[in-house]
Amino acid sequence: MKKSVAILFAFIISQFHAQQGAYYQQSAKYKMDIDVNAEKFTYEGKQTLDYKNNSPDELNVVYFHLYWxxxxxxxxxxxxxxxxxxxxxxRLQKDGVSRLASIPKDQEGAQNIHWIKQNGKILKFEIQETVMKVYLAEPIKPNSSTTFTLEWDAVIPQQIRRSGRNNREGVDMTMTQWYPKIAEYDYDGWATFDYIGREFHAPFSDFDVTIKINKEYVIGAGGILENPSEVKGYDANAKIKADKNKATWKWSAKNILDFAWAADKDYIVKSFDVPQGPKVFLVYQNNDKTKVWEEAQPYITKYYQLMNSHFGKYVYPTYSFIQGGDGGMEYGMCTMILGEANDIEGLMGLMAHEGAHSWYQQILATNEPMRPWMDE
Incomplete structure (x- = not known):
């Protein structure tokens, strides 16, 4: 009987794989140039996106998320x-009433697409709130690549959920889900979920991001800062290079699901190396309410050693814990967390939970909107 059940189970699994075909993942490479107007909480962006279709399907349209x-x-x-x-x-309501209903007009989130091209050819697109459908000039055949270019401007929204300006702890900008982001295409088709408050799904991507912002700001991000000696916060001997009072930050990251960052004039940056682990950055406002961050290093070190031994080595070179957002939310090589804590137990509980998503979601790339149980 047991042998029959095992044979039946093996047959079902083989049929499942046969229907799905060979495993594949789409891939993308983003190059973005961002110019921030910190006084108005707006920015202008340029994006070049090299997109590889590794699926067996010919694609005649693509979709982008416009979360804000x-x-x-x-x-x-x-x-x-x-x-x-x-x-x-x-976090989304007050006294049972949606906070979004009373956002002032000048603080409404917006991502305004000026134009988008494929290999130099202008494309038609349609936007339904947080999803943009783009009609291609030429199909993307299986195992082939194409290049998109686009320009847009954005209004950083009042901080309601994850992203936004002036969160409740006074962080100026939490920049998450902040750029036109190509949707994932997999066995379920296009992941064109409207953004109503759940989480995310995306292809693994490389990022090359340049951010121009007032030179007094410090940025924390998930990635490698390529020019720490030219900006504020990361190098004690830095000589800040500024043009029209703006410093230029150069970030890169490889094979992650999303690039997120935050900016504030009052951030400080502390860093340390975990043995056989990543270089960890702590980016937070230094005040009486964040004193317990000073106690975090030995606990974070032990945490990574424990996770590496039980769940496999953390695969990226750095990780940043950044004060921002509205609670805790994981992104590629970083997390945004509320920073004010009464004790180290509370702070480390939040850091440990969000940091663990580096394994369960960020490395496995599970579909959070459809299958949140797989990482939470």
Missing amino acids: NAFKPNSMMDQRVAGQGKNGDS
């Missing part, structure tokens, strides 16, 4: 929160 378009009254996110009543997420 959710942060305005009457959006799908607003309607979802309003429908939850007083039992909803307290």
Whole structure:
């Protein structure tokens, strides 16, 4: 009987794999140039995206996520929160009323696409709130690549959920889900989820990101800072290079799901190396409410050693814990967490939970909107 069950199970698994075909992952390479107007909480962006179709399918359209378009009254996110009543997420509502409903007009999130091209040819596109559908000039055949270029401008939204300006701890900018991001294409088809508050799904990508911002700001990000001697915060002997009062930050990252960053004038940066582990950066506002961050190094070191021994080595060279956002949320090579804590136990509990997502979601790239149980 046991042998029959085993044979049946093996047959079912083989049929499942036969239907899906050979395993594949799409891949992307982003090059972005960003110019931030910190006084107005806006920025202008240019993007070049090299996209590789490793699937067996010919693609005639592609989709991009424009997450910040959710942060305005009457959006799908607003309607979802309003429908939850007083039992909803307290970060998104006050006294049972959606916070999105009262966002001032000049603080509504926006990602305004000026144009998009494929291999130099202008493309037609349609936007439905947080999803942009792009009609291709030429199909992307299996195992072939194409290049998209686009320009856009954006308004950094009032901080409601994860992203935004002026979070409740006074961090100026939490820049997550902040750029036009190509959707994942896999066995389930295009992952074109409207952004109503859940999490994310994306192809592994390389990032080359240049950010121009007022020279008084310090940036924390998930990636490698290529010019620490030219900007504030990372090198005690830095000589800040500025043009029209703006410093230029150069970041890179390879084979991650998303590039996230945050900026504040009051950030300090502390770093240390974990033996057989990553270089860890702590980026936070230095004040009486964040004193426990000074105690974190030995606990974080032990944490990475424990995770590496039980779940496999952390595969990236750096990791940043950044004060920002509205609670805790993981991204490639970093996490955004609220930084004010009464004790090291509370701070480390949050750091450990979000840091563990580096294994369970960020390395495995599970589909969080469809299968949140796989990483939470």
